[in-house]
Amino acid sequence: MAFVETSKRNLVRQAWLTAFVAVLFCLAATALQAAETKSLKGVALIIGQSKYEHIAALPNPANDARDVAKMLTDLGFDARNVTDRDAAKLKRDLERFVEDAEGADVAFIYYSGHGIEAGGENYLVPVDADISSLEDADAALVPISAVMDALKKTVPVTIVLLDACRTNPFPADAMVRRAPTASASPIGAGGLGPVRGAKALGNTPATDASLGTVVGFAAEPGRPALDGAAGENSPYAAALLRHLAAMKGTEFGSVMRMVTEEVYLDTKAKQRPWVNESLRRLLYFGIAPPEPTGDDGLITGERRQLLLTISDLPDPKRAQVELASLQEGVPLDALYGVLKALGTEKIPEDPTDLQKVLDAQAERLKKMMSERAALRTDDPEIKRLVASADKAIGQGAIVTARKFLDDAVGRVEQTSDVVDEAEGLVKQKRLADAAIYARRADASALVFDYKSAAGDYAKAFSLAEKWDDKLRWNYKSQEAEALNASGNATGDLDALQHSIEAYRVILNFIPNGEQNRDWAITRNNVAVVLQTIGERETETAHLEEAAQIFRDSLVVFERVKDDINWAAAQGNLGNVLLTIGERQSDPKRLNEAVTAMRAALEKRPRDKVPLDWASSQMILGIVLYALSEREPAGEHLAQAEAAYRLALEEYTREKTPVEWGMVENNLGNTLVTLGIQLNDKAKIDEAADAFRAALKVRTRETFPVAWATTRLNLGNALSGVARFDMGTDALEEAASAYGDALTVFTRQRFPKDWASAQNNLGSIYQTLGQRTRDVAMLDQSAASFRAARQVYVRRKFPLDWAASQYSLGNTLRLLGGVTDKPEYYGEAIAAFRDALREYKRETNPRQWALTQAGLGSTLHWLSMSNADPKTLLESIAARRAALEVLTIEAAPVDWANAQNGIGMSLLNLGNLQRTDKYLSDAEAAFTAALKVFTRESQPMQWAFEQNNLGDIHWNRASYGGGKAEYRKAIEFFESAKQGFTEAGYTMPIPLTDKKIDLAKKQMAKK
Template sequence: MLFMVGAAHADAPRLRGVALVVGEADYAALPKLGNPGNDARAMDDLLDKLGFDVTRVLDADGDKLREKIARFVEDAADADVALIYYSGHGFAAGGQNYLVPVDADLSSPQAAGADVIEVSQLLDRLARTVPVTIALLDACRSELFPAGLTVQPPGAPAPLPIAPSGLGELRGPVPLARPGVSADSLGMVIGFAAAPGQPALDGAPGEENSPYAAALLKHLGAGGYSFADVMTMVSEEVYLKTRARQLPWVNSSLRRVLQFGRPIVDKDPDEAAIKQGRRDLLLSIAATPDATRAYVETVATSQAVPLDALYGMLDVLGVDTGKGQADLESQLREGALQLKALLAQQPGAVKQDDELRRLSGLADRAQQEGAIGLALKYRAAASARAEDLAKQRDALEDQLKSDRLELGQTFAEHAQTAMLNFDYRVAAGKFAEALAQVDRWDEALAVRYGAMQALALSRLGRQSDEGGALAQALALYPHLLSRASTAGLQEQWSAIESDYGIALAISGERSSDPQPLEAAVTAFQAAAEGSGDDPALRAVALSGLGNALWDLAGRTGDAPMAERALATYREALARIDRQQDAYGWGMMQTSIGNVLQTLATLEGDSRFSFEAIAALRDGLAALGEARSTTDWATTAGNLAAVLISGFNADHDRAHMTEAFGLFDAVLELRPRETMPLDWGITTINLGAAQLTLAEADNSADEVKQAAETFRGALGALPRETVPFDWALAEAGLGHALVDLGTLGDQSVLEQAIASFRAALEVRTRAAAPALWARSMNDLGWALGMHGVDIGDKAMVEEGRSDVVEARDYYAAQGQLQDYFAQRLATFDQILQAWS
């Protein structure tokens, strides 16, 4: 509804409006346009809602367009307001503006002049009969008409050059005072899509309307505003959306305030508020001084921020436009930087709550429209909603935490039972599931379950290294140590460091490279130093340190290192109360027994063996009380092996009887099907016991049984997984075959030589000098025996050379001088007899 307002809106009479909407796009001689058809249809719909009687013309040729204009002028005779909207090509020439039908012939000035339609003539005709005339010209959509184009309107004395772009400002006042115009006329408004001489943009690709049409559609229905304010909002809207590249221009001579009545009602009050905020911004921009506008445009361009958002931020960011120009630019730039940061930090998470999504969407819309104050209101409402949701989520999270911890405990209990059944694969998987349940909720529990997962993988790797379990454990430990340290879990950190040392030691046992064992020493030392006042933690760390030192001593033949390992074990034992910690005490006694046996070998002193037997028996008893079947089996196997040394020293067959009983018990607890590596190591020791007894009985059948036992162990011990244990089995097989040769079966000596050489591929002088020397001596003796058997003097000489290398190593250690003197004397007698 249209109202002409004087003193009060209530007294304003309702007016009748007519409208002619023209969209020209499908040109024959000029570039085709994309949006005039869309623009015209949308304007038709809007004006119809505003109460206009609308005539719409699309892609009309010159005759049809003139016919529609003539009929419109006739229909407008009894109207109060006549509105023309034109979207298409137009140009200025000779101070006049012209509309171009789609079939305009521009081949000659005269043809062009005959086809185009002069705007001022149309407006003059309407002004004579209609109180208010409004013309909205979205014309001159192309940057340039063809160069040198001219037009000669009818009656013009000569062709007129067409302006390269844009329509022109009408000459003189709006035709209110022209001859023939009624004295009752209230004036005219002419709106140009662009300033005089500037082209009007057709819209970016993908946009349905031109910038001018989009602005008209957005604001023309704004009730409660004068038409002058509406056109101001339209102008500023185009200015913002085109980033100041296009600024509409208005020529108005209205003598009364024209309003388009009540606005088109928005059912959604939030949508209405955003539109109101946008319109307030546009009117404030219109009142902004030119100097300020220039600064805003410069800063928006340099910082790549939207013009409308920057204008909207002025007050919010505290930019004082009343201060001098010197302060203004710095304030604007600071505001632009804050705006740029704000836009860059928009969250990308999808909101699940409908109300949060609605409020955030409204805030985004308001912010995009430059209504920053309104956007802040919606953000505050969204935060209030978030606070309510947070309280609800807190309650849910408390329950969820309890549920997750309960699930984690269930998985962990399953894992613990699997550990008792030596099923470390299942245990590792279930501890991983337990960790996943508690990971977000309880840091200490997460570290604990992670440590147990790594421990299970480490033990699985010790059993069979299924699926690279040991490598997985070694990869987990550094992360767990870092996590425990960050969380301040010192006791857990020390325990994990010890477990890490154990995993490194297992890796070292399977490698000819001493680096993993050296790393294990470092880990155990760190664990001991970090154990604080906790005697149990320190005892575990010291035990691991002793184990790593013991293993290194066994490889290198370093007796002082073995002594250091023994001292470490005894320090740890002193910190353990047997009554309170039977398990820890028993494990430490086991370790003491192991290193004592190493010293017996290195020093050649059987007293160490009997001390080892006593320590291992004490350890076995304590572990039995602690019901630790896994470690009981380890200690029992070690005790059985040391009992063999005891038998060699005192020839008491009770030692062998006890040893075989222990081996049977251990192999029952370590079945080959589930624990192939542990089974293989135990079987090596069993073979050594069988061979020792066979040598005592001088029984070829018993030696053959021992050889088969060693072969069984080799089948369970992959060289790539446990190289030193595999080499030990090869060496044991070699010894058994040499014994068979001694007992008369010379055919097996070649196999014995092959076994010793295979062992030496692992027992290199660099990796394990003591083991290398032992195998070199064994290989040399086998070569000597076989050389004598087949009459190969060179082989005997090769054997003697190998024995000499072994002798030199032991001589440097101050060991076995008499033994090697006798052995080399035997070689010399053989070679002398040969000569």
């Protein structure tokens, strides 16, 4: 025989066949193959067990064994085929095979029949086995571990392929004993198992002579395999027969990956083989039976590349493709072929974008399949090419299908000058030729060459325009869709404008400009293109035009009772209003978007379209969350949370993992905001759990953009948690999460997300700098906010710009305190006043109030530098304005902070004016703050309030209050000291001790 092995430098792999490592192995082999090729000897034993005497017979194993034996013989193996063996004969066959294999380079066993696993041992089931065989399994059945151990001692490479993962042929509760006196073990549920004890089968240490072992199972652990139609081959055997022939030029591991994905596609994702590999060299088989030639050869070649591409796709993407295939009723093979044509490096990482691609291409596949019967031609060559193209698409060989259709179009163009003999023949020919152009356009679109597709649809339109009204409509519509897709994919605004022009041609087909259902559908499509254009512009004119068209469409759909298109138009309207509303301070458009999404839900009942219903609930949650950001207390946050939780009743991790992860992420955002507003740590902890759950699906390897988004959001949750803990652990973990996000969100590729991450990172450095009084941290914070403003310019992103100004003001205020440089306070005041140019009480009440509070705080600290009573009065006025919006019910922490600030300013104002007339109001403000800052929930803030109340009584004592006031001051200072100690915040304690000592001395003098 002749097959080839190539050295592999101490690389050992034991993994699922989908591992990316296999690709690296193949690359390594390419460099070594020529130098290290040599002739090797291979022996094979092929076993097929069909005619069971006492348990369920199997129709196909004998066929499988016969066909696999022929194939291995053609590959150069010394192959022996045995069928229907009882226990004695089967054991003798295996013993003889071990003897014959000594001196060979490769030993290959293929077994098709019943097999079971029990107690960590795998057993082949002889045809004479019955229930009594289980009482003495080592004697009556055939354990395979000993055979493998014996082969590994004398043969460098052992390959065992077990097509025996069929359902258990014995009673479900039957037990197995290795010997009559041994303990009993249950039978594994899914046939043979990949483990023996605690070690993976075939993973025992190799001897010096062994280059490793490959053990292949027809199905994954715990899953039964299919037997196939009677008289044919099992799916596993059929895949082996189709692809082992490729070993003349492809490494064995890659061939087995092809086999795995062939079974997966052939069984429509019901079965997927499993391989345990521990080879230390790559295998290349040099002699092979004849490969398919002609059209079939081209299809098979691309099919094999498709299978290798599928094997590298992560499970979440597979789940999306499988769900799209099932929902849209299109072949799984063809959808995977579409993704391969796109190129793995261009497959969208964001699950929403991937879903759009799958939906669009599934729709094209459905159209191609539905129009197949209508495609008629008298040209036998064109018939052959079209039939081959259909076969190629069914096999996922989309590029090959397009080649066949290129040849068909070439044939059309060669014969186009002989079609004018009669009008009837001309019509038939033109329509047939148009169909060929349209067919090629479909194939071009499936490989994402939308520009070529649009050209071919335009040619098909020109051929059919004068002959068939329905076809001219369809071809022009498909041209418009392809132009829209081209503009979407490339950012080509000309393509989008040409798409609109094509739709307007269609509108001219409608008699007398009647505003009927076709008119509404076509205009709706125009609006979708206008929305795409508008999303890329800073102005909203195109978005407003799209919104009006959607409204016009709704009138028609309602009149003709078309609920499906009516609900789709409402959803489109809600999306475009959300896009407009997010750019505006006025929440009017967001309110309209909520109304539109709720209306869409009325036409999408959960019992009839559960996934559409869940999708609408999710989008409704997004709109409600956006609306809550325009409210003083986020009244719509609870409704957003409810909408997300409803969506999760249909979007489960098992059924729709990608959508489930998306909703968990959105739910987490809502819970963070709720937790911060309500001072509810449990909500924020729940949010962090939601983000961590989402990250189980939204992994960096699979969905890097979604991963970065959720890491960013997890950082926000951890920042919220840090409010309740004076340490720095949560803050440092949050900073790490933001840093992770920035490895994906670069300014060049994702400027808006990059700016958002910079803002959040600035907030973390701000809090760390505040707690540690670290000037460098605060400088980093200011730098991050200023970086964000490079993207968040006021004209394009007014609210984001205002948010950056507000945050920068807070950092500059802290820098003024840490450095004792009042110029920072002036810069902070300017930043807050800039933010108030966009934050208005009428449209952004909560942000306006928080900015007023920040301005008041800064004015307070500035007054400490310039000793100006006027500045303190301005501070008090700003904070009192904030309290008109920040209530204890809606925003308890912010309300309490404002109360504390008012108390501090009143206290200082009295000191500057040397009067006690402000002390009662200041005391009332500090006491009010204690309604929120309790010792249990906020120990550090509680301690500061105790300290402030101590200052009140100290001042009263200074104005003649006597020993009683000093005594009360000492009590409050000692409470404050204890609170600071409990909170782990030791910095103020020396000053508190000094106040206690001074108060005691003053009291002693009275």
